[in-house]
């Protein structure tokens with residue numbers, strides 16, 4: 465009887481592992497990105513942890529069902545190193561990582577890029593009356609549908625925390641360099657850039673010459689007011 469129970473438990477674990485490969489995935493060896501962020505593939509992808517000390521992936525559906533938490537190993541390390549820096553530079557902030565890439569790269573609807581593990585989306589941090597606001601961070605995949613006005617406000621009291629975004633981008637830029645990458649391009653809604661560059665850390669990001677998209681097709685522009693998209697390139 466005991467043996468049968470053990471077998472049943474093992475079978476259940478086996479089925480779970482088959483249904484959700486993220487539960488047993490192990491990061492090892494090096495990833496290989498082929499092609500461009502807009503058309504390509506990714507082999508031996510690394511999986512970003514679902515959560516760490518000061519960050520979480522934003523949606524179980526995206527992570528476990530759609531399998532979109534994979535990246536190139538250098539991007540994986542860059543993302544984690546930057547969050548570690550932010551433990552000091554952004555105390556008390558809980559970050560959210562959004563979609564990365566499929567396990568083997570390739571198309572990932574509705575994104576036009578994200579195909580080779582060198583792109584990642586980061587949720588815009590929010591503030592309410594001067595302190596961190598997290599309620600809207602729990603929207604999961606629906607977060608992509610949030611809309612901010614041109615000054616970065618989601619409602620009367622909740623708006624984008626541009627200073628934290630800047631601190632995170634500075635950490636990401638540093639981490640990219642130490643991991644053999646370079647930030648190639650950042651996409652955020654065009655109208656939001658002015659407010660971002662007005663923040664102290666936004667100014668520093670600008671001084672570093674990190675490239676932000678200068679114009680975007682309307683739909684792409686409208687989609688980038690709840691997150692910022694970062695494309696990396698291998699150095």
Ligand SMILES: [Zn+2]
Nearest residue numbers: 575584585693
């Ligand atoms: Zn993106």
